[in-house]
Amino acid sequence: MSAIAPPFPEAARKQLANPQLRANLRRATSTIKAKRALRQAEMADWEELRAAAAAIKDRMISQMDVYLEQAEAALTRAGAQVHWARDADEANSVVTALVQATGATEVVKVKSMLTQEIGLNDALRRAGIAPFETDLAELIVQLGHDTPSHILVPAIHRNRAEVREIFLAEMGLVGRPAPPDLSSDPNDLAAAARAHLREKFLRAKVGISGGNFLIAETGTLVVVESEGNGRMCLTLPETLISVVGIEKVLPTFQDLEVFMQLLPRSSTGERMNPYTSMWSGVTPGDGPSNVHVVLVAGGRLKALAEPAARPMLRCIRCSACMNTCPVYQKVGGHAYGSVYPGPIGIVLTPQFRGLDTPLDRSLPFACTLCAACADVCPVKIPLPDLIVRQRHKVAVAKTADLRPHLEVLAMAGAGWLFRRGWRLALAGWALSVVGRLRGARGAIGPLPWPMSRWTRARDLPAPPRQSFRAWWRRGSR
Amino acid sequence: MITARDAIFAQIKAALATAPPAPPAAAPSSLTSPGSLDTTEWRDGEATSTASSTVDDAVVTLFAERCGDYGAAVVRVPSRDAATEAARLLADHGVESVVAPEGIGAALLAALANAGIRAVGDTPPLSAAELDQLDGVVTACRVAIAETGTLVLDHAADQGRRALSLVPDTHLCLVRAEQIVAAVPQAVTRLRPSVAAGRPLTWVSGPSATVDIELTRVEGVHGPRTLLVVVAE
Numbered sequence: 001m002s003a004i005a006p007p008f009p010e011a012a013r014k015q016l017a018n019p020q021l022r023a024n025l026r027r028a029t030s031t032i033k034a035k036r037a038l039r040q041a042e043m044a045d046w047e048e049l050r051a052a053a054a055a056i057k058d059r060m061i062s063q064m065d066v067y068l069e070q071a072e073a074a075l076t077r078a079g080a081q082v083h084w085a086r087d088a089d090e091a092n093s094v095v096t097a098l099v100q101a102t103g104a105t106e107v108v109k110v111k112s113m114l115t116q117e118i119g120l121n122d123a124l125r126r127a128g129i130a131p132f133e134t135d136l137a138e139l140i141v142q143l144g145h146d147t148p149s150h151i152l153v154p155a156i157h158r159n160r161a162e163v164r165e166i167f168l169a170e171m172g173l174v175g176r177p178a179p180p181d182l183s184s185d186p187n188d189l190a191a192a193a194r195a196h197l198r199e200k201f202l203r204a205k206v207g208i209s210g211g212n213f214l215i216a217e218t219g220t221l222v223v224v225e226s227e228g229n230g231r232m233c234l235t236l237p238e239t240l241i242s243v244v245g246i247e248k249v250l251p252t253f254q255d256l257e258v259f260m261q262l263l264p265r266s267s268t269g270e271r272m273n274p275y276t277s278m279w280s281g282v283t284p285g286d287g288p289s290n291v292h293v294v295l296v297a298g299g300r301l302k303a304l305a306e307p308a309a310r311p312m313l314r315c316i317r318c319s320a321c322m323n324t325c326p327v328y329q330k331v332g333g334h335a336y337g338s339v340y341p342g343p344i345g346i347v348l349t350p351q352f353r354g355l356d357t358p359l360d361r362s363l364p365f366a367c368t369l370c371a372a373c374a375d376v377c378p379v380k381i382p383l384p385d386l387i388v389r390q391r392h393k394v395a396v397a398k399t400a401d402l403r404p405h406l407e408v409l410a411m412a413g414a415g416w417l418f419r420r421g422w423r424l425a426l427a428g429w430a431l432s433v434v435g436r437l438r439g440a441r442g443a444i445g446p447l448p449w450p451m452s453r454w455t456r457a458r459d460l461p462a463p464p465r466q467s468f469r470a471w472w473r474r475g476s477r
Numbered sequence: 478m479i480t481a482r483d484a485i486f487a488q489i490k491a492a493l494a495t496a497p498p499a500p501p502a503a504a505p506s507s508l509t510s511p512g513s514l515d516t517t518e519w520r521d522g523e524a525t526s527t528a529s530s531t532v533d534d535a536v537v538t539l540f541a542e543r544c545g546d547y548g549a550a551v552v553r554v555p556s557r558d559a560a561t562e563a564a565r566l567l568a569d570h571g572v573e574s575v576v577a578p579e580g581i582g583a584a585l586l587a588a589l590a591n592a593g594i595r596a597v598g599d600t601p602p603l604s605a606a607e608l609d610q611l612d613g614v615v616t617a618c619r620v621a622i623a624e625t626g627t628l629v630l631d632h633a634a635d636q637g638r639r640a641l642s643l644v645p646d647t648h649l650c651l652v653r654a655e656q657i658v659a660a661v662p663q664a665v666t667r668l669r670p671s672v673a674a675g676r677p678l679t680w681v682s683g684p685s686a687t688v689d690i691e692l693t694r695v696e697g698v699h700g701p702r703t704l705l706v707v708v709a710e
Binding site for chain 1: 480481482484485486488489490491492493495543546547602605606609622624625626627632638639640643644660661662664665666668669672673675676677678679680681682683684685686687688689690691692693695697698699700701
């Protein structure tokens with residue numbers, strides 16, 4: 001996907017041309033943003049909670065091996081089978097083999113960022129296993145042959161009329177069809193999803209989930225959700241496979257008191273989300289009897305290896321940063337070409353995937369450095385610092401390229417110019433001649449290529465009528 | 478051949494070796510050995526042990542208000558009337574059959590029978606399809622949280638296994654006033670013995686809901702669409 005996806009500026013231009021998308025995004029992000037602010041204001045100790053969350057996560061990061069060993073031992077004691085995966089391919093083959101061992105040809109899935117990151121659904125389909133997403137928004141995305149545009153409300157780019165059309169056209173192809181007289185009222189649409197998915201839940205043999213938290217001391221997995229589809233997938237099937245990033249481990253059960261206050265308020269702006277499930281391995285007579293946990297390292301080890309990048313491993317995927325981001329609010333999630341959009345996406349994606357593609361190199365620049373994200377982040381990730389750091393890495397990568405980059409040449413030119421005072425004086429005089437000839441004030445509009453690459457998104461100030469040196473000489477005389 | 482596990486641990490250790498020395502890791506607490514549970518260890522300044530709780534009326538009032546904010550129907554009644562009130566609420570909501578966990582208590586079963594509501598036990602365990610045929614479920618809870626209006630079930634005998642409070646469309650939950658704590662931290666503390674005993678937990682805040690279509694809140698997707706709460710004081 002990353003190999004063919006266009007760089008952010010091109011993708012953003014396409015998204016911006018869609019007025020429906022912009023209206024949906026504006027409404028959605030401003031609503032959630034206002035609710036989040038309201039729920040934050042209710043908490044007198046919000047800043048202390050954020051500091052505690054950051055400290056707990058940092059403690060986990062600095063001793064990750066110890067806590068992962070504790071978690072593995074606790075999970076095993078509780079009757080779960082623990083598997084490890086170095087990367088996406090390994091995780092996908094582990095999960096596929098586990099599903100195949102049950103003989104099932106379909107699985108029900110709880111919304112999980114990690115399974116999207118590793119492309120699990122495609123891997124399962126290649127093995128002849130049908131994965132059914134059960135979160136309402138993920139169902140809309142899956143039935144619409146689409147990709148998510150937001151990590152929390154993935155169908156934020158679709159309106160009710162579009163959802164109705166998708167349900168009418170697609171539900172019947174994969175299961176119980178939508179009623180032919182379906183209206184576009186969200187209540188009716190949700191009821192259609194309930195009926196469509198219920199038959200799948202009741203017959204499902206295998207459920208696949210992610211995990212918001214994994215408690216090291218008890219092996220307890222936590223899934224935070226709204227609709228109850230998570231509870232269905234975690235409770236009804238005989239086999240449950242949870243795919244969890246190694247950075248999701250928390251030292252103690254008591255640590256949840258911090259995160260269960262921060263996460264719902266930061267993500268959906270609720271005091272508490274409707275449903276949270278916590279389970280430790282197998283409970284005899286209650287829920288799945290065959291419980292697997294697949295711990296995935298992926299790009300997380302690359303972040304761990306760079307001390308300055310480690311704070312990004314604190315992320316609890318709440319999406320507060322994207323809802324508050326002025327860039328995300330305008331372009332939405334698709335332009336980022338990654339499952340992680342917005343401020344956290346533009347640091348995580350290049351960290352996990354590297355800086356080999358034009359897209360991944362463009363991502364750290366999809367930001368105005370306004371720092372609104374740093375203010376709302378519940379785990380105090382210094383996002384602007386991390387973004388600047390990724391930009392630095394892009395600049396270093398460009399300098400190292402064999403192909404000359406315009407920007408690198410321009411910087412070399414500027415360096416040459418500034419190295420001698422007389423060169424700068426000459427350049428200042430030449431510019432002031434242009435300024436006097438041109439006569440106009442304000443800004444210069446679009447320039448021809450190659451300068452168009454700068455001016456198509458920015459104004460270039462008009463050259464002044466006199467250089468600073470000339471002005472200084474006149475003033476001091 | 479090197480296993481994925483060994484490779485991951487080797488890489489983590491190598492990565493962490495470059496960092497300044499870390500604070501000592503938190504040792505697993507006595508949570509992991511249920512036999513050595515010492516409840517006094519976990520008190521956080523307030524009376525958090527279930528045995529010695531006192532009931533604060535303001536906390537109960539806040540719970541009723543916040544739980545109601547989610548669209549749940551919450552009623553407060555004296556303990557002796559709780560069973561009758563629960564049966565009445567269910568009948569008012571058109572519930573004709575419920576699954577009742579084994580430990581729910583004779584008083585409630587009698588009240589249900591009086592109200593003409595058929596109560597079905599879960600022994601032997603009902604299938605998911607059988608549960609889907611029932612109108613509702615009655616359960617107790619382990620802890621309730623005032624600040625967030627949350628019920629927490631630990632699926633003990635008076636609450637039944639997880640599927641019971643999930644598949645039927647109406648969930649009636651009986652809460653004893655002394656089970657209500659002010660905020661999330663006290664609830665987490667009170668839940669530690671349940672987790673130590675290996676019990677799963679389900680935190681319920683209002684009926685099932687989604688905002689996935691144009692951020693319009695819709696109550697009831699997959700979990701129970703109606704949540705009824707009886708607080709016994």
